[in-house]
Amino acid sequence: MLNTMFFSLLGALSVIIYFFNTIFWLIPILIFSFLKLIPIEIWRTFMSYLLDGCATLWISVNSCNQFLFSRTKIEVTGLEGLSQKDWYLVISNHRSWVDILVLQRVFNRKIPFLKFFLKKELIWVPFLGVAWWALDFPFMHRYSKKLIAKKPHLKGKDLENTRKACEKFKYKPVSIMNFVEGTRLTEEKQQRLSGQFQHLLKPKAGGMAFVLGAMGEQLHKLLDVTIHYPQGTPSFWDFACGKVSYIKVDIQTHSIEDILRDDIYGPDYFNNPEQRVKFQRWLTGLWLQKDQRLQSMSDNNNTDKPAATND
Template identity: 55%
Template structure:
């Protein structure tokens, strides 16, 4: 373990590297985004899409180099075999820290298509980042609240219809859609407030993943189920970049997504119950998996 002073120096250097790397790749992404927004030719847009995804993947790769040079945690990975850049994936994971995103990007970069998140449509107006997310084909979704639909029943179903149109581009372009099923980071306070029946997880929120699967119209046919465990305890972003994390365990399993798990979650109660049962079973297994990893770490 590094000394406190060394940790501060390492963290400052790492943060600077992350910042410079982000700025370096954001510039060509924004430029290519602007070109993509004005070109009417599909072949040109396809080329720009490959360049944009390449920029994003290189951004992750350079971040990985920074991690290896500063701190270099031992990431034990099980389950990468069989993944492909040419398939369509729904990726789910437990969520404990912002570090999870860095770990997922590093572990899955080059193994599956670039990870994309479903974003609220309003986020497209975020300066620079909104343009970059649009150019990188992050799916923007329009969700209507139950209160809004009660007042405007003619809009029922329009949200999924709009999102499906936004996802049409993925029919011929492999994609990985990321979803943190718990909806927020795990903390003991949140766990207690929920009265979660799981030992190491918050209650899963099935609506988001159901919406994404339905919006993609069955295009996402494989589930990549990732479990992340930190033997030393859940780290903060600062602890990770300053070399205070020695070991990370990542276990990956895949399974086909059965057509019965694609449907109208909001309005079909039978489908909703069946889908919730599926997600809950996944969470029961994940909770047991984390317990096994924890016990194995304690015995080492």
């Protein structure tokens, strides 16, 4: 009983710090967002770096919060050679909302601030929509097949519009995050898994293909991240309470240039069924390797004596 109360107290204090840290940094981000509206390119670039700096400090405080209250140790392999001056596409398996905190902590100050492709409608979310725009989160312009059937001239316009929106990344390094499974793996979903994967859901190539179509020439490296929770998939509350003592993270680096050069992904992906099949097969093969990696991590679980970390 006392043990439960102790963990709950730690969790409550941790959540309070997460909340006030977010509010603290949201205020300057919103102020800088309005200043970024001044239509001078060099000024907007300066504001973008300043805003990314605020987001980086937000993550740094969150990481300090985790060191104080959750005491979670993260063993990371594959961080060698990463740089804040490079352009990345980051993909990962998805088990819990804790994944995002783990990815932010592992990559903070090692690669550019992680950004997600967002639906254009999300720009209208109060406060956050403005913050996402100011932080240069790319907004997707996607048209439904039904609308394109009615208005054929819209075909390809969504990708063209998004590509134009991402032109600013030609001069400013960026990391684009994509969970290619499309949703979190749960026990219910795992029960419905086919025999192809033991620890993963089938990857969906569409989202990753859209990123490559919009930004393929700007991105340099693909970071394939595997997150493993030896004690089982945690909730955010479990993590905040300090019940997650150990996490393993493995990072595999691939060249985007090789993916484009070897025609794994081609410019006619969205119009050529054979190209889509080829890219899906490549991504499925990558996911099968990840599944084997997770099985190996599971076989070597040692939660009693976690190894030294380098996160």
